[in-house]
Amino acid sequence: MQKRKLNYRFHNPNSVAATADYILKILIDANSEKVERAIQAAADQVAQKAECDEGYSS
Template sequence: MAKRKLNYRFHNPNPVEVTADYILKVMIEANAGKVEKILQENMVQVEANECESERSG
């Protein structure tokens, strides 16, 4: 039996700009935790660098 290739079609009545904005919001929400974690790690690193420069200078 041959494999049947699936073909999906979606009807999107929204303008392209609205669709792009919606997709962007979904991606931002999905990655918010990762961004927050990276920002916190960078702030810790910046604070450590500031402490080192105060000690040496």
């Protein structure tokens, strides 16, 4: 039996800008926790470096 290749078509009545905005909002919502963790990790690294620099006197 031969496999059929699936072909999908989507009708999008929105403008390109509206579609891009909608996709951006979905991606931001989906990745917000990951971004918050990355920001917190970066802030922690900066705080640790500042603590190390305070302890070092020349």
